[in-house]
Structures are given as C-alpha cells and as structure tokens.
Amino acid sequence: MSDAIVRLSGIYKSFAGVKALQDVSLTIEQGRIHCLVGENGCGKSTLIKIIAGVYPRDSGSVVINGKEYEDLHPIDSIREGIQIIYQDFSLFPNLTVAENIALNEELAAGRRFVNWRHVRRVAEEAIAQLEVHLPLDARVEEMSVANKQLIAIAKALRQNARLIVMDEPTSALTEREIRRLFTVIRRLRERGGIAFLFVSHKLNEVLEIAETITVMRNGQVVSSGPAEAYDTARLVFEMTGQRIAEKAYDYTPDLRSPALLRVERLSVPGALHDVSFELRAHEIVGVTGLLGSGRTELALALFGLLPIASGQIYIDEQPVTIHSVQDAIRHGVGYVPEDRLTEGLFLEQSIGRNIVVRTIDRLRNRFGLIEPKQVAQQVNDWISSLRIKVADPALPVKTLSGGNQQRVVVAKWLASNPRLMILNGPTMGVDVGSKNEIHELIKKLARDGMGLLVISDDIPELLQTCNRILLMRNGTIVEEILPRATNENELAAKLIED
Amino acid sequence: MSKIFRSNEALVAVTIVLLSLVIGLNNPTFFSVGNLFDLLRSSIVIGIFAMGVLIVIISGGIDVSFTAIGVFALYSTTRILKEFMPDAPIWVGFMIAAAIGLGLGMINAFFIARFKLPTLIVTLGTLSMFHGFLLFAIGNQIIRDVPPAMDQFARSALVRIPLERGVANLHPAILITAAAALIVWLLLNFTMLGRGIYALGGSREAAERAGFNVPRIQYFIYSFVGLLSGVAGMTFGSLARQANPQDIVGMELNVIAAVVLGGAQLTGGRGTVIGTILGVLLVVIASNSLILIGVPAVWQRVVIGLIILIGTGLPAIQARRAAQGGMRSI
Numbered sequence: 115m116s117d118a119i120v121r122l123s124g125i126y127k128s129f130a131g132v133k134a135l136q137d138v139s140l141t142i143e144q145g146r147i148h149c150l151v152g153e154n155g156c157g158k159s160t161l162i163k164i165i166a167g168v169y170p171r172d173s174g175s176v177v178i179n180g181k182e183y184e185d186l187h188p189i190d191s192i193r194e195g196i197q198i199i200y201q202d203f204s205l206f207p208n209l210t211v212a213e214n215i216a217l218n219e220e221l222a223a224g225r226r227f228v229n230w231r232h233v234r235r236v237a238e239e240a241i242a243q244l245e246v247h248l249p250l251d252a253r254v255e256e257m258s259v260a261n262k263q264l265i266a267i268a269k270a271l272r273q274n275a276r277l278i279v280m281d282e283p284t285s286a287l288t289e290r291e292i293r294r295l296f297t298v299i300r301r302l303r304e305r306g307g308i309a310f311l312f313v314s315h316k317l318n319e320v321l322e323i324a325e326t327i328t329v330m331r332n333g334q335v336v337s338s339g340p341a342e343a344y345d346t347a348r349l350v351f352e353m354t355g356q357r358i359a360e361k362a363y364d365y366t367p368d369l370r371s372p373a374l375l376r377v378e379r380l381s382v383p384g385a386l387h388d389v390s391f392e393l394r395a396h397e398i399v400g401v402t403g404l405l406g407s408g409r410t411e412l413a414l415a416l417f418g419l420l421p422i423a424s425g426q427i428y429i430d431e432q433p434v435t436i437h438s439v440q441d442a443i444r445h446g447v448g449y450v451p452e453d454r455l456t457e458g459l460f461l462e463q464s465i466g467r468n469i470v471v472r473t474i475d476r477l478r479n480r481f482g483l484i485e486p487k488q489v490a491q492q493v494n495d496w497i498s499s500l501r502i503k504v505a506d507p508a509l510p511v512k513t514l515s516g517g518n519q520q521r522v523v524v525a526k527w528l529a530s531n532p533r534l535m536i537l538n539g540p541t542m543g544v545d546v547g548s549k550n551e552i553h554e555l556i557k558k559l560a561r562d563g564m565g566l567l568v569i570s571d572d573i574p575e576l577l578q579t580c581n582r583i584l585l586m587r588n589g590t591i592v593e594e595i596l597p598r599a600t601n602e603n604e605l606a607a608k609l610i611e612d
Numbered sequence: 613m614s615k616i617f618r619s620n621e622a623l624v625a626v627t628i629v630l631l632s633l634v635i636g637l638n639n640p641t642f643f644s645v646g647n648l649f650d651l652l653r654s655s656i657v658i659g660i661f662a663m664g665v666l667i668v669i670i671s672g673g674i675d676v677s678f679t680a681i682g683v684f685a686l687y688s689t690t691r692i693l694k695e696f697m698p699d700a701p702i703w704v705g706f707m708i709a710a711a712i713g714l715g716l717g718m719i720n721a722f723f724i725a726r727f728k729l730p731t732l733i734v735t736l737g738t739l740s741m742f743h744g745f746l747l748f749a750i751g752n753q754i755i756r757d758v759p760p761a762m763d764q765f766a767r768s769a770l771v772r773i774p775l776e777r778g779v780a781n782l783h784p785a786i787l788i789t790a791a792a793a794l795i796v797w798l799l800l801n802f803t804m805l806g807r808g809i810y811a812l813g814g815s816r817e818a819a820e821r822a823g824f825n826v827p828r829i830q831y832f833i834y835s836f837v838g839l840l841s842g843v844a845g846m847t848f849g850s851l852a853r854q855a856n857p858q859d860i861v862g863m864e865l866n867v868i869a870a871v872v873l874g875g876a877q878l879t880g881g882r883g884t885v886i887g888t889i890l891g892v893l894l895v896v897i898a899s900n901s902l903i904l905i906g907v908p909a910v911w912q913r914v915v916i917g918l919i920i921l922i923g924t925g926l927p928a929i930q931a932r933r934a935a936q937g938g939m940r941s942i
Contacts, residue, residue: 204821206814208881209807217811218822221804228802 116143118177119277120165120196127160134160135333140172142277145307147299148594149320149341152330152352152603153548158313161330164280165311166198167191179276182281195276199283203266207255212237214254215268222273240268243306244298260291267298278302279311283321285542288405289571289610296323317349318574329353337431360599363464363557365581367394372431374565375534377416380425385411386589393534393565398556400576401569402609403586410452411568412586413536416567418442419450429534440482450523452539452569458523459511466493466507468522473529496525517541524555535559537544538569553579573605585609622927624890627919631897639904644762644874645773646721647901653782655858655896659889660844662868662874663796664687664837666888669871670800671833672813672880673724673731676864681716681838682845685709688750689846690855693759702761709846710839717838718831718865724846725830743861755855759939766853782933785847792840805832808922813880869916870895873923894919 120142126250127135129490132148135157140145142148152158162170164176176183178194184583205214216236220228246264263283263605270278284292300323303309314320320327321344328338329352371604373392380389388410403409414420416427418436426433436442442449451458459468470477470489479485479494493507502521504514520540527535540556541549556579560566570576576583577597585593585608595605661678668675681704689709716738723734747868769781779867800806808829811819821827850856874891898919902912 202817204815204818206811206818206881208814209810211808215809218808221823226804228807556734 118142119179119194119286121175121177122164123175123177125161125164125176126172127164127168127169128172130197131298133333135164135171138256138330138335138556140328140334140335142311143326144276144307144309145303145305146325147312147323148326148328149312149314149324150330151314151317151320151349151353152581156330156353157333158330159281160333162281162311162313164199165191165196175552188538192273192604195274197270197273197275197277198279199263199266199270199281201281201285201370203262203267205254205262205269208253210251210253211257211265212250214265215240215272215434218269219272222462236272237268241274244268245301246294246298248498249255258291259286260288260294262278263287263295264298264587267302267454271302271308272481275308277309277311279313281313282315284314284316284555285311289606290404293610294318299323312578316572317346320349321346331355362578363398363560365396365398365560365582367396367397367581371395373428375416375567376431378426379430380415381423382411382415382589383423385420385587386415386574388590389586391584391591393567395533395563395565395592396560397582398560398566398568398580400580401567401586402571402573402583403577404571404609409571409586410591411589413449413538413567413569416442416536417447443530443532446531446533448530448535449529450520450527450535450540452536452542456531458526459519461512462510463503464508465502465514465522466490466498467497468511469493469507469525469529470528492529496529500528501551520552521555522550524552528559532564534565534567536569539572540568540570541572541575549575565581570607574603577602577605617783621884621887621890624873624887624923625877627923628890628894628897635897635901635905642901642904644780646775647904649771649773649780649782651893651896651900652786653851654900655892656783656785657844657848657872658863658867658896659892660792660840660847661795661863662888662892663789663792663885664840664844664872666832666874666876666883666885667796667800667809667866668731668837668885669868669876669878669881670813671809672816673830673833674868675718675720675731675735675834675837676868677720677730677735677739678837678841678844678867679861679864680739680746680850681713683844683857684716684742684746684750684845685712685853686845686849686860687746687755687857688712689753689761690755690758690849693761694755698759700759700761702765702913704937705850706763706843706846707757709842710858711842713842713845714835714839717835717841720838721831721834726829739864740859746857752857752858754857756853758849758853758855762850763853765850783851784853788843788847789856792843793885793889805829809833810881813882844901857873866895866899868917869920873920883938893921 120140123139125135125138136227138157138161140161150158160169164171167188170185174604178187183190195408204496212234216233219236220233223406234250237487244264244267248261248264251557254265256579267278283295287295299310303310312323316602323343326339327341327344329336331350359569371394374395377395378390381387388578399538401409401412413419415422418441420437427436428434434445459499460471466489474484477485477488497504497507500521502518502525504518511519514522537556553575556568568576568580580597583595583597584591585595593608632642641647661682664678665675686709687711689705692708693705697704701872720734720738723729724731755899768782768784770786771782773780798808808819808824811822811824812826812829815824845860848860852859871888871890873884873894874883874887874889895916899912900918902915903909907915
C-alpha cells in the first residue's frame with residue numbers, strides 16, 4: 115500500500131482542553147476523489163490544517179508519500195505536493211489572472227525579477243491543463259467565484275500538486291458552475307492522477323463526485339468506505355447520529371382571501387421583467403433559478419434595494435411604493451440576505467446586540483435611554499424561542515456556528531414583527547442538523563400567519579419547505595410548480611434547462 | 613479603445629489638457645517656454661515625494677511623515693556641510709541627506725513591520741516627533757547663507773533658452789525626479805519585490821500564504837520612502853537656496869492628493885508611476901498657474917480641493933456605473 119499520498123493514524127488534537135480530534139485515521143490514495151463530510155464543528159477544518167502542517171498534532175502519525183513526519187510544517191506539506199484551496203482562495207484581487215496563477219511559482223523559484231513572458235506562458239499552460247477558458251489579462255476581482263476557484267486550482271497545479279484539498283468548494287456556485295468544476299476535477303484525476311480531498315455539506319454532490327467517503331462527527335471518524343456504500347439517508351444518519359425525516363409543508367391557500375403581497379408586472383431594466391405573483395398569509399413560496407436568473411434581484415427590488423422601473427406592488431391589496439429599505443420595513447417586510455456575514459450581522463458585536471438592533475427604539479424608557487432589563491428580556495426570549503445555542507449573549511456573533519448565526523439574523527427580523535419575510539439562501543453554509551431546525555422554524559412562522567418568500571437553489575429544501583415554487587429564468591417567472599407534483603430530479607432538470 | 617479612455621490616467625490627462633487650454637486661452641503666457649520650465653521646476657520636489665508615497669499607497673499603507681523626514685534631512689545636512697565640510701561638492705550633500713532620510717525611514721519601518729502598528733498612526737506620530745526633534749535639538753533658525761555647492765547648484769541649468777527678456781532655465785534637479793520615477797517604475801513592474809508590494813496591497817493574508825516575507829517588504833518600503841524623502845528635502849533646499857526648518861512640512865496632503873489623483877487607491881493594490889506623474893502635473897498646474905487667469909492665491913486651495921473631489925469621485929462613480937452595467941448585461 116505505497117500508493118497512499120496521505121496516511122494519518124491515531125491523530126489526537128485538542129485546543130485548550132477541548133478535544134477537536136480523537137483517534138482520527140484517514141488514508142488518501144493517489145488519484146482518488148475523497149470526500150470528507152460532517153457537520154460544522156465536527157473537526158473537518160482541524161483535520162485539513164493538520165494535513166497542511168498549519169496545526170501540529172498532539173499525537174498520532176502522519177505519513178506522506180511513504181515518509182513519516184515527526185513535525186510537519188506547511189512548507190513540507192507543499193513540497194510533498196499537497197495544495198489547500200481555502201474558501202477565500204488566497205488570490206490577489208488587484209492582479210491579473212496570469213500573475214495570480216504564476217506568482218507562487220515565481221516566488222518559490224527564488225526569482226528576483228519578473229519575466230512577464232514566462233508568467234504568461236506558465237498561466238497559459240495551467241489553463242490549458244484545465245481545458246477551460248479564462249481571460250489571462252483581466253484582474254481577478256472582475257472574475258466570478260467559479261472562475262476564481264478555477265484560478266486557484268490552476269495555481270495549485272503549477273506547484274506540482276498531487277493532492278488538492280478543497281474546503282466547501284461549491285457553496286457559492288450555481289448548478290452549471292458545479293458541473294464545470296466536477297468536469298475539471300474528473301479530468302485532472304484521470305489524466306494527471308491528482309487526488310482530491312473534497313469537503314462539503316451538500317450530500318447529493320458528495321454522492322455524485324466521491325469515490326471514497328469519510329464521515330466525521332464530534333472529532334471522530336464514524337465511517338469510511340467506497341462511495342457506492344452510501345446514500346443520502348445513511349450520510350445524514352451518520353453525520354447527525356439520528357435519522358431525520360422532514361415533513362413537507364403541505365398547505366393549500368384559500369384563493370379567495372386577500373393576498374398579503376401581490377406583485378404586478380414588476381420590471382427592473384436588465385434584471386427583471388414582467389414579474390407577477392401573489393403571496394398569502396400562511397404561505398411559503400419558493401423562488402428558484404440559476405444565479406443571474408433574477409431571483410436575488412427580485413428580493414432586492416421588493417426590499418427597496420433595487421429601483422423599480424415599472425410595475426406595482428400591493429400589500430394587503432393596497433398599492434404601495436417601496437423606494438428604500440425604510441419603506442419596506444414600514445410595510446412589514448423583512449429580509450434575510452444571502453450573505454449573512456457581510457449584510458446581515460455585525461460580526462464583532464454581541465449576539466444580544468445583533469438581536470435587538472432593529473428594535474432598539476422600542477426599548478427606551480421615558481427619558482429616551484435604553485432600558486437594559488428590557489433588552490436582556492427580549493434577547494433571552496428570542497434565544498429560547500428560536501433555540502439559539504449560546505454560551506453567553508454577550509459574546510460576539512462570530513463565535514456562533516453558521517446555523518446559529520442564521521437564527522440570530524432571523525431573530526433580529528422577527529423582533530420587529532414583520533408580516534412578510536424574504537429569506538435568501540436561508541441555509542447556505544449551514545450543516546444538516548441546523549438546516550432542519552431552520553426549516554422547522556420557517557414552517558412554524560408560516561403556520562403562525564406570516565407569509566414567506568424563500569429564495570434558494572437547494573432543491574430538497576424547496577420541496578420540503580415550500581407550498582409553491584416559482585421558477586425564474588432570464589429575469590422573469592417562467593413556471594409555478596407544486597412540490598407534491600414534482601420530484602428532485604425533475605426540478606433539478608428544469609432549473610438548469612435553458 | 614473605450615477602455616483606454618475610461619482609465620484613470622486618460623481622465624487625468626484630459627483634465628490637464630482642458631485646464632491648460634482654459635488657462636492658456638485666457639493668458640497666452642501659460643504656453644511660453646518660461647512658464648513650462650517653471651512648472652517643471654515646481655514639479656521636482658513634489659514629484660520625488662510622490663514616488664515614495666506611491667509605493668506606500670500601493671502596499672495598502674499611508675505615510676504622512678515624509679515631509680518631516682525631508683526637512684529634517686535638509687536642515688541637518690546643511691548644518692553638517694556648513695560646519696564640517698563647507699567645500700564638499702553637492703553630491704556629498706545629497707548622500708548625507710539620503711542617509712539621514714533612510715535612517716528616519718527605518719524608524720517608521722521598525723514600528724510598522726516589527727509591531728504591526730497601523731501605518732497612519734505610526735507616521736502621524738513620527739511626523740510630529742521628527743519635526744519637533746529637529747526644532748528642539750538641531751535648530752530653529754533659517755539658514756540663508758547655505759554652503760557654496762548648494763548655491764551653485766541652485767543657479768545651474770540643464771537647458772538654457774534665451775528669451776526676449778532674460779533666459780528660461782530648466783533646472784538639472786528634474787533629472788533626480790526622472791531617475792526616481794524610472795527606478796520606482798522598474799521596481800514596481802519588473803522585480804518580485806515590486807510585485808510583492810502590489811500583492812501586499814491586494815491581500816496581506818494571501819501575500820503571506822504565497823510566501824512573501826511581508827515584514828521585510830514593509831521594511832523596504834518605509835526605509836526607501838525615507839531615503840527618497842531625504843533626497844527630496846535636500847533638493848528643495850538646493851532650489852530655494854536656504855534651509856528653513858518650517859518649510860516642506862504641510863505639503864504632505866498635496867503630495868498624497870497628487871498620488872491619489874493619479875489613480876492610486878488608498879485601499880491599496882493599485883497605482884502606477886505614469887498616473888502619479890500626471891497627478892503631480894495636475895496639482896502643480898492648478899497651484900501655480902491659476903494665478904495667471906486671476907484666480908487669487910487663497911482660491912487656489914479651493915480649486916485644488918475641487919479637483920481632488922471630482923478627480924477621485926468620478927472614477928468611483930464610473931466604477932459603480934460599470935458594476936451596475938455588468939448586472940444589467942446578465
């Protein structure tokens with residue numbers, strides 16, 4: 115068994131007494147696509163950092179390409195051909211694509227001067243290996259996330275990568291971009307014999323691409339084996355330790371009751387045209403489509419963030435104008451954005467402050483000062499009603515896991531009693547367990563009378579939580595789909611159809 | 613083609629042409645050789661400073677202490693020359709000033725690279741400190757009888773064109789500015805150190821991961837800026853034929869404005885030598901030539917302020933338009 119690139123056995127690692135990894139063993143074989151799955155906080159990232167040589171292990175053995183390493187340093191790992199592609203890609207936004215691909219190599223070669231022809235040749239070769247097209251002279255900041263990822267892969271290849279580790283590579287990609295990424299990965303594996311360690315939450319993708327799967331839970335490997343031995347149910351069961359069966363939200367709206375939200379022929383030049391639909395109280399309506407189909411623009415337009423050129427929005431059958439976020443809030447509209455980290459939360463601020471930020475005006479006493487007792491009261495109410503797992507509401511929000519952060523964003527909006535909530539990618543980057551809890555929360559809000567618009571391209575999510583799904587393409591709604599009248603494959607096919 | 617016209621350099625160049633036309637059509641003296649040489653002479657010192665500031669801004673930092681370094685180097689060098697080697701040639705003076713500048717720059721570099729302190733805070737502190745130390749310990753009187761080498765240098769000319777009345781002189785110190793621009797251009801575009809400066813300004817974390825020695829790059833940047841500032845300060849004194857400890861300090865915002873007008877971004881990662889040269893010319897024309905069309909001196913500050921607002925505002929608005937245009941094309 116000399117064809118293993120990485121062989122870890124009996125790895126232990128703890129941080130300040132907290133056990134992050136316990137007796138972890140993992141073998142990554144040459145030219146195999148290996149998927150590592152597990153919930154947030156299960157130790158996946160720690161394990162990657164041990165392979166990268168960023169964290170020293172407490173005990174256990176690390177063998178790379180048949181060589182045992184007592185102390186593995188990042189430089190050793192790179193020399194052995196292990197390349198980690200982090201979620202932020204470590205690219206330079208201000209430099210060109212070509213320079214980003216070639217820079218590390220030039221640097222590693224100890225060059226003092228830049229030979230631009232050489233830089234270009236290096237980049238061209240790397241791109242040719244991927245068989246994709248990228249504009250070499252464009253700045254990286256102009257590239258889409260998917261292209262940035264390809265640039266990061268190209269960069270890794272130029273450093274003689276034999277194992278490429280990708281951390282959550284598909285979380286910001288559209289269906290079509292995921293296809294392209296998978297094609298590139300398979301090609302590199304077949305022609306170059308390059309192994310991949312693929313860390314992901316998205317179980318159907320894992321099942322599609324993986325040849326070997328390792329499942330982690332609470333810092334331990336709970337199972338590992340060929341991909342054929344797994345299906346979604348088994349993966350979910352092993353990741354969470356329990357079988358989770360979600361019940362679909364089956365609700366038939368009373369068509370005679372007035373619509374909570376009615377949108378008529380809404381148009382935004384270049385983004386939306388002639389979008390019309392209705393949303394009633396108790397309804398959860400899904401909006402789906404590829405990135406760029408107008409799904410996010412629709413949310414932005416309804417929330418006053420994108421100026422509407424023509425069309426009319428009615429709330430409670432009254433025509434309203436929404437020119438700004440303030441207008442939207444006044445009409446009882448709440449919005450949970452796609453990127454909660456930058457748009458939805460004050461990461462450095464405390465959990466409690468994040469929850470009350472929208473309603474702080476109502477927590478004043480008669481002198482206009484903020485009443486700490488009332489604030490604490492409200493914070494605790496939301497933490498318990500949304501079951502946010504916090505050690506202390508005074509800790510900064512960034513200390514929470516993805517699922518709990520998302521709940522803080524939701525709590526922030528619920529505190530202002532909206533009647534209509536728009537959720538954009540409500541479970542993006544959230545692990546399976548928390549995902550279910552967020553879905554249950556969405557359903558509960560609908561049962562209590564709220565109208566919800568869920569924007570997502572997570573097909574199982576749409577089918578399980580929505581009572582209707584609106585499919586968007588090229589800035590308009592092309593079809594209304596009832597979840598019980600379709601299935602995952604059919605909806606997936608419709609989503610990527612042109 | 614349209615891409616070229618949207619670039620910042622083109623925008624600044626067009627502004628320079630328009631401003632020159634407005635001034636020149638109202639007062640033809642603007643287009644005389646004499647005035648052209650005067651403008652170049654006024655660009656010499658600000659140009660040298662700007663090359664240093666450009667490097668700092670590309671790396672994502674800011675330096676406001678360079679004027680204090682300049683005047684410190686000028687004044688100390690003049691005193692050293694007068695007291696110990698009154699007959700030394702001018703290049704010795706430049707060497708001393710460069711060495712003093714380098715030393716002071718290394719103090720900035722030490723705090724910034726070693727302790728990872730914010731560059732603005734460090735250089736604000738050293739601006740005060742260097743200037744205060746100069747006035748307190750080295751001298752606060754204007755030196756008017758400068759050593760003969762400086763005096764001679766001030767009167768020398770690279771090109772001398774006789775006019776109807778008097779002569780138009782192009783001062784050789786313009787070569788120092790040209791050399792500084794050339795060196796910085798080569799450094800930024802053709803050395804790994806230069807690319808490291810851009811990389812650092814683009815993403816410090818990625819630069820570290822890629823294997824750049826970030827503290828070493830910062831050491832280089834702030835030391836080099838110190839050296840350039842020493843040379844610039846000495847040049848200033850040689851042109852003015854005096855060493856006044858109250859000169860130069862106060863110029864820093866004009867220099868930074870010129871660099872930013874030339875397209876360098878305060879957030880780092882972006883800026884070019886050509887753009888900076890254009891930015892310097894624009895600021896110099898605005899501050900020297902508006903008087904030719906009867907704009908009073910106090911109003912020139914307002915005009916420069918306006919140019920900065922428009923000059924940095926327009927590209928920002930354009931960028932936003934471009935981003936929205938991109939969204940429309942989906």
